[in-house]
Amino acid sequence: MGDLIDRYLIELGADLHVRRNQRERIVAEVAGHLQDSARALETEGVAVPQAERAAIGRFGPAAELADRFNRSSLWVALAGIQGYLVTYAGVGLVTIGGAGIFGWSLAKVFGRDFISGNVPGEVIAPSRCADYLRFHPEAATCNAAAVAHHFDEFVGYHLDALALGVIVLGARWLWRRRDRRVHGRYEGASARPAYVLLALASFGLAALLMLPVAAGTLATGTAFAGSRGGWWLACGVASSAAFLAYAVAAWRYHPANGLTPAD
Amino acid sequence: MKPEMLKGNLRMLLLSVLTDAPGHGYAMIERLRCLSGGEIDLPEGTIYPALHGLERDGLVSSRWSDDSGRRRRVYAVNRRGLASLRVQRIEWQTFTRAVSAVIKEGAWAT
Numbered sequence: 001m002g003d004l005i006d007r008y009l010i011e012l013g014a015d016l017h018v019r020r021n022q023r024e025r026i027v028a029e030v031a032g033h034l035q036d037s038a039r040a041l042e043t044e045g046v047a048v049p050q051a052e053r054a055a056i057g058r059f060g061p062a063a064e065l066a067d068r069f070n071r072s073s074l075w076v077a078l079a080g081i082q083g084y085l086v087t088y089a090g091v092g093l094v095t096i097g098g099a100g101i102f103g104w105s106l107a108k109v110f111g112r113d114f115i116s117g118n119v120p121g122e123v124i125a126p127s128r129c130a131d132y133l134r135f136h137p138e139a140a141t142c143n144a145a146a147v148a149h150h151f152d153e154f155v156g157y158h159l160d161a162l163a164l165g166v167i168v169l170g171a172r173w174l175w176r177r178r179d180r181r182v183h184g185r186y187e188g189a190s191a192r193p194a195y196v197l198l199a200l201a202s203f204g205l206a207a208l209l210m211l212p213v214a215a216g217t218l219a220t221g222t223a224f225a226g227s228r229g230g231w232w233l234a235c236g237v238a239s240s241a242a243f244l245a246y247a248v249a250a251w252r253y254h255p256a257n258g259l260t261p262a263d
Numbered sequence: 264m265k266p267e268m269l270k271g272n273l274r275m276l277l278l279s280v281l282t283d284a285p286g287h288g289y290a291m292i293e294r295l296r297c298l299s300g301g302e303i304d305l306p307e308g309t310i311y312p313a314l315h316g317l318e319r320d321g322l323v324s325s326r327w328s329d330d331s332g333r334r335r336r337v338y339a340v341n342r343r344g345l346a347s348l349r350v351q352r353i354e355w356q357t358f359t360r361a362v363s364a365v366i367k368e369g370a371w372a373t
Contacts, residue, residue: 026311028336029287029288029335032288032334032336033289033307033311036287036333036335058306058307060308064306064308065308069315
């Protein structure tokens with residue numbers, strides 16, 4: 001086999017993202033085809049390098065052929081779905097972090113009690129009181145120390161989620177940038193609508209559940225599942241924001257609107 | 264002939280070529296070119312995804328052949344492929360009849 005055909009086959013093998021036995025078969029079939037084509041031209045008097053070049057020209061670019069095979073590859077589709085799930089997890093974590101930031105802002109206006117106030121009627125054991133007062137010696141009462149402690153936990157855990165979400169999304173962006181040909185062009189495109197639907201449904205449902213609970217607990221001054229109205233409001237608003245972001249993206253990149261997502 | 268006119272019909276063309284005799288990719292391309300009087304001259308690599316798709320759908324089978332010292336994958340149409348081809352031919356004939364009826368030269372011709 002000549003150099004040109006060898007190089008073509010190496011490029012084709014590198015561009016194919018299918019199971020190994022399928023890749024080997026495709027490369028072997030193409031090798032046979034190109035050899036037959038080149039030899040036919042040589043029998044017509046064409047010199048060997050020109051015959052190989054012509055055979056490759058008539059066959060078509062390796063990248064285009066690989067693209068056609070990759071589109072129907074389950075392996076590529078699974079990688080794409082996996083990618084979307086990682087993105088979804090990252091967005092979820094950032095949304096949780098957003099709830100923490102919004103909750104911190106609400107506490108600045110309405111006080112920490114708004115977010116992490118004690119459940120009405122709750123009795124704090126003396127040992128827990130001692131712990132709270134140790135964490136917050138500035139607090140005047142056990143209740144105030146408990147509120148401060150729970151608020152710090154709320155903000156701390158949510159900001160941890162934000163940091164983790166940023167890391168996940170950053171890693172995802174770097175991975176796609178590094179290998180754009182697999183994770184950009186072929187990223188299981190058929191799974192994209194399902195991913196967007198999952199995101200819309202989950203964030204929408206979360207908002208639908210949390211916002212009424214927030215309204216109810218704020219109106220009655222009570223708590224639900226151990227959390228005050230401000231907590232539910234912060235989480236409900238963050239979920240709503242995520243839902244709206246996905247809704248806008250889905251609308252903008254709907255085929256009818258003639259735009260395509262920048263991969 | 265514009266390549267986009269062949270879109271959607273390549274599988275039917277390949278099945279038709281295989282009804283004459285089993286063949287490998289290069290031979291099938293040559294047969295397509297010859298039978299069509301040179302009108303069907305697509306990038307040769309395009310037939311391989313189509314052939315793999317036909318095999319995946321159970322319409323053709325394939326095996327390695329080492330005849331004449333070179334390793335080639337030889338495809339053959341099976342009974343399901345023939346039945347599918349019969350249906351596709353009828354659809355194609357219906358389509359071409361309808362289009363011809365619309366575009367025939369007549370009062371609309373300029």
